[in-house]
Amino acid sequence: MSVVASVIFGSLALGASVVPPIVVLVLCIVAGVGTVMLLPGRKERSIRKIGGALLLVVFLVFVALLVRQEAMKGATQVYFWLFSGIAVMSAMRVISHEKPVYSALYFVLTVVATAGLFVLLWAEFVAAALILIYAGAILVTYVFVIMLAQQVERVGKVTVGAEYDRHSREPVLASAVGFVMMGLILFLIFDGSAATNLAGVKANVGVQGTTKQVGEYVFIRQTVSLEVAALVLTVAMIGAVIIARRQVPETRAVDPGRVAVQDDDPHNVPVYGTENPRAKAYPER
Amino acid sequence: MVMGVMEIGLAHYLVLGAVLLVCGLVTILTKRNAIGILIGVELVLNAANINLVAFNRYSHGVSEGGGVALAGQVFAIFVIVLAAAEAAVALSIFLNFYNNFTSVDVEKAKELRG
Numbered sequence: 001m002s003v004v005a006s007v008i009f010g011s012l013a014l015g016a017s018v019v020p021p022i023v024v025l026v027l028c029i030v031a032g033v034g035t036v037m038l039l040p041g042r043k044e045r046s047i048r049k050i051g052g053a054l055l056l057v058v059f060l061v062f063v064a065l066l067v068r069q070e071a072m073k074g075a076t077q078v079y080f081w082l083f084s085g086i087a088v089m090s091a092m093r094v095i096s097h098e099k100p101v102y103s104a105l106y107f108v109l110t111v112v113a114t115a116g117l118f119v120l121l122w123a124e125f126v127a128a129a130l131i132l133i134y135a136g137a138i139l140v141t142y143v144f145v146i147m148l149a150q151q152v153e154r155v156g157k158v159t160v161g162a163e164y165d166r167h168s169r170e171p172v173l174a175s176a177v178g179f180v181m182m183g184l185i186l187f188l189i190f191d192g193s194a195a196t197n198l199a200g201v202k203a204n205v206g207v208q209g210t211t212k213q214v215g216e217y218v219f220i221r222q223t224v225s226l227e228v229a230a231l232v233l234t235v236a237m238i239g240a241v242i243i244a245r246r247q248v249p250e251t252r253a254v255d256p257g258r259v260a261v262q263d264d265d266p267h268n269v270p271v272y273g274t275e276n277p278r279a280k281a282y283p284e285r
Numbered sequence: 286m287v288m289g290v291m292e293i294g295l296a297h298y299l300v301l302g303a304v305l306l307v308c309g310l311v312t313i314l315t316k317r318n319a320i321g322i323l324i325g326v327e328l329v330l331n332a333a334n335i336n337l338v339a340f341n342r343y344s345h346g347v348s349e350g351g352g353v354a355l356a357g358q359v360f361a362i363f364v365i366v367l368a369a370a371e372a373a374v375a376l377s378i379f380l381n382f383y384n385n386f387t388s389v390d391v392e393k394a395k396e397l398r399g
Contacts, residue, residue, distance in 0.1 A: 039315060080293045084301045091308035091328060100318050107324045110305070114331055117298070121342040123358050126365075130334075133365055138327070138372050145376045146320055149383035164317035164390035174314030182307040189299050203343055209358045217355040218362070225359075229366045236370030244377035 032179040038096045039171045079120055087113035098165050100150070104142045108135050123209040298339035305332035319379045319389040323372065330368045337361045 037047055090109035097103050111134040118127035151162035160166065168174075218226055305328060312325030341357025379389055386393050 035311065077293050080297065084297075087301065088304055088308070091305055094324060094328065095308060095312050095315065100320050100324075103316075103321055103324055107327060110328065111331060114335060117301075117335065118338055120293075121298075121338050123338045123341070123361070126334075126338060126358050126361050129362060129365060133369055134327075138369060141372060141376055142320065142324070145379060149320070149379060149389050151388060162318075162388070162390070164388070164392065165321075167317070168315040169317045169392075171315055174311055177314060178307045178311040181310060182303055185303040185306070186300065189296055189303065204354070209341075209355060214355060214358060214362070218359055222359055225363060229363055232370050233366060236374050240373040240377040243374065244380050 032175040039168045040098045083113045083116040125211045125214040295343040302332045302336040334361045
């Protein structure tokens with residue numbers, strides 16, 4: 001993936017007008033093979049290391065080229081390459097990392113790099129909201145659920161992740177689908193005969209997404225959408241609470257002739273992570 | 286169609302959005318952990334956000350009321366809102382799923398019933 005990105009970005013940087021579609025096709029196939037090598041699966045680790053090293057070397061060469069090219073240019077363009085490189089590399093790690101916690105953390109790295117790009121695009125409020133919501137709220141929820149619902153297995157003395165984390169599902173087919181789609185999109189972007197000429201589009205300097213402007217726009221123009229968003233959030237919150245609530249089954253019928261003794265020994269209370277997950281519901285009363 | 290030599294244009298952001306979209310798509314297709322699949326969905330939404338904000342920056346003119354055209358950024362904010370709502374509901378479903386199956390492997394989700 002970074003191969004494709006680097007070559008395309010590189011040819012953009014060198015002033016190439018149109019990337020030939022056949023080159024894009026070949027690069028997508030090569031990057032797909034590299035991703036297959038990198039994915040966790042029933043392969044030797046050396047193959048994965050080779051795949052990772054291949055992508056890393058290409059990325060380093062690309063960064064070196066860029067630094068040489070950008071040395072005398074404006075600073076904001078360097079920031080674009082920096083942020084987009086971080087975003088693409090960490091998105092690759094989201095795909096290839098075995099442990100879901102690290103996948104979530106790399107995803108947040110992608111989001112932070114995206115926020116940097118939004119600042120470059122004069123969307124300050126969106127950037128701040130992105131960091132607050134993703135890195136602050138969604139990441140915590142993800143890590144919380146991953147910690148609650150994590151399985152480890154022991155192979156000998158080594159503790160490894162769950163089987164479904166260590167083995168990918170349909171690596172070849174998934175990479176093929178992904179990179180065919182990428183080739184299609186890139187072909188449309190670089191197609192010179194497309195209806196819209198992307199090269200002629202200039203930045204609209206009037207657009208500045210400061211909090212004041214975004215607030216005025218939302219509360220004056222998009223009031224109905226704002227109300228609907230609030231409704232959606234409320235419904236989602238109630239739904240999440242209802243779905244995640246454990247249904248405590250009605251346990252043994254109470255013998256009427258016997259006074260029920262409340263077992264308040266703390267060692268008898270079922271706990272998360274013990275061997276019987278069905279019995280871990282706390283007593284309701 | 287001659288690009289400015291070092292000018293960062295709309296096409297750069299579109300290419301980045303396409304790359305991140307495919308990263309998210311491959312994540313959805315290859316992960317067997319349900320939470321990993323949800324992370325892939327969030328990556329796809331993030332790529333869409335990049336496209337929206339970039340189009341907002343590079344779109345021409347002002348909106349019809351005479352104010353600043355900010356529809357793309359506001360759309361991105363609503364996408365973030367929906368992503369947060371979706372993450373909350375989906376993660377609670379996964380918690381429930383783990384309570385029943387002791388696993389978040391989506392291959393085991395064949396036994397779900399309405």
